[in-house]
Amino acid sequence: MSKTLYRRENELFREQLRRARETAGLTQADLARAIGRTQVFVSHVERGVRRLDAVELLEICRAMGVDLTTFVSEFQKTVDALPRRKTSQVRRTGIPRPRG
Secondary structure (H helix, E strand, O other), X not given: OOOHHHOHHHHHHHHXXXXXXXXXXXXXXXXXXXHOOOHHHHHXXXXXXXXXXXXXXXXXXXXXXXXXXXXXXXXXXXXXXXXXXXXOOEOOOOOXXXXX
């Protein structure tokens, strides 16, 4: 499995986060002040240099005036619309099964 940092889903998450900030009429600096962080922190999140945990995402959503549940639901709809990738089956031992 590829690292989630490099998956399309992560890119879509970051795009949605940036759009939500812009829709709220906030610059990166505005959002940073609202959550008590630096503009560099917000930039790193939007560029994928830094990840968010659930509490940080909640703080950011609140600062943007976005409901967390709505944000996550919209993200899930976007991800569900992506073409399905093949995943390898994994035995209980954690070793991928050979294909073919």
